[in-house]
């Protein structure tokens with residue numbers, strides 16, 4: 067089966083107040099021309115190897131063409147329910163002919179303390 | 188007297204005499220075409236034939252689907268008898284063809300051969316350049332390596348930024364909103380059917396116009412003042428082109444053997460590799476995209492391509508305005524330096 071909209075999401079914990087705002091979930095798709103960014107721990111930034119786009123830990127572009135155009139990595143809405151963190155990421159499932167299997171079977175990916183509990187894909 | 192004359196049999200049905208055939212093929216070719224660099228137009232034409240022959244062979248084994256494409260190319264490269272050779276020739280001939288088209292265009296530019304009455308053929312030539320680059324692009328997208336996937340993704344997003352028709356263009360290109368299982372077959376049909384047919388038609392128009400107008404005349408100081416101004420296309424010029432073809436075949440075989448084409452890492456839609464570069468002929472565009480924001484890079488590229496298309500008219504206007512007869516040469520040198528500079532810059536750095 068071929069997944070049309072496979073997406074990687076970078077999730078980080080930045081606080082311990084016990085609310086969803088402790089976390090941030092960023093799309094790893096570069097807003098410039100669609101390559102995948104990766105985290106560079108040595109520079110504390112997300113880096114896009116395609117045209118040298120760089121983003122700060124909040125996803126705001128700080129260098130390269132995305133910065134010139136003022137683009138950011140898109141952030142996913144989060145919520146915590148019963149100690150489980152949910153990322154609101156609508157996912158589309160396809161059958162092997164490429165037709166959409168609507169409605170999406172599992173629209174949420176749940177994680178706890180930065181680790182996946184249930185996969186949304 | 189033979190019992191049955193094939194020649195008489197054919198001529199009875201197709202009444203074309205040898206005289207007429209000679210008339211049809213014997214374009215008088217000006218003397219400067221004895222110099223090899225004036226034959227650079229024939230080089231891409233020859234390499235294109237090589238691409239058709241090797242391309243047909245590759246198409247017999249290639250399977251255009253995300254699950255099978257990479258494996259089928261690996262099979263061609265590593266298992267199929269002489270597969271590595273056929274793939275190597277196809278790859279290297281593509282590289283040389285693009286180089287030859289660029290050199291041919293430079294020779295036409297710097298000898299001013301695009302000027303009246305050859306403006307139309309210059310524009311046909313621009314269409315040939317774009318069609319050739321697109322064939323190269325769709326070609327390396329087929330292998331389903333990392334570069335194939337990310338190149339196609341970035342290429343589609345570039346076309347999305349084109350004003351007005353962008354979203355539609357991207358949809359047409361990818362067969363959907365993002366790269367999906369219908370994308371590869373689409374690239375395959377474009378690469379192996381649509382673009383080659385467009386190229387054949389454009390080359391036919393290109394050559395028909397050359398036949399009507401004749402190749403532009405050029406004099407060298409060391410040329411003997413008297414004597415015939417032209418020589419015959421057949422067999423003299425054809426022999427030059429055939430010799431060129433043989434040399435090219437030796438070069439291609441040597442390249443395919445000494446620098447064989449290998450398999451890059453397989454496409455992974457979730458990971459863009461740390462160092463990613465397109466084929467060398469897109470280095471200029473790639474560097475350009477790093478230097479400016481998306482909109483600025485794409486609009487300026489569109490402007491440059493438009494200027495190149497309209498160059499015969501812009502050149503005419505500039506020469507009348509500035510009264511500098513060689514203005515196009517100076518602008519051309521600047522352009523070549525810029526292109527070479529951007530290409531070398533991209534080639535020597537990782538990012």
Ligand code: HEM
Nearest residue numbers: 225226228229231232292300308309312313315316402403
């Ligand atoms: C697949 C690509 C191409 C092929 C097969 C091709 C083929 C040829 C051939 C065989 C000639 C005869 C003269 C010579 O050998 O130099 C020629 C001339 C010419 N080409 Fe091309 N060409 C191609 C691309 C281009 C491009 C990219 C341009 C420029 C934008 C161009 C513009 C011209 C012009 C204006 C002439 C007439 C030059 C003269 O009369 O001296 N061609 N082409």
Ligand code: FES
Nearest residue numbers: 096098099114119
């Ligand atoms: S795609 Fe990320 S910088 Fe261009």
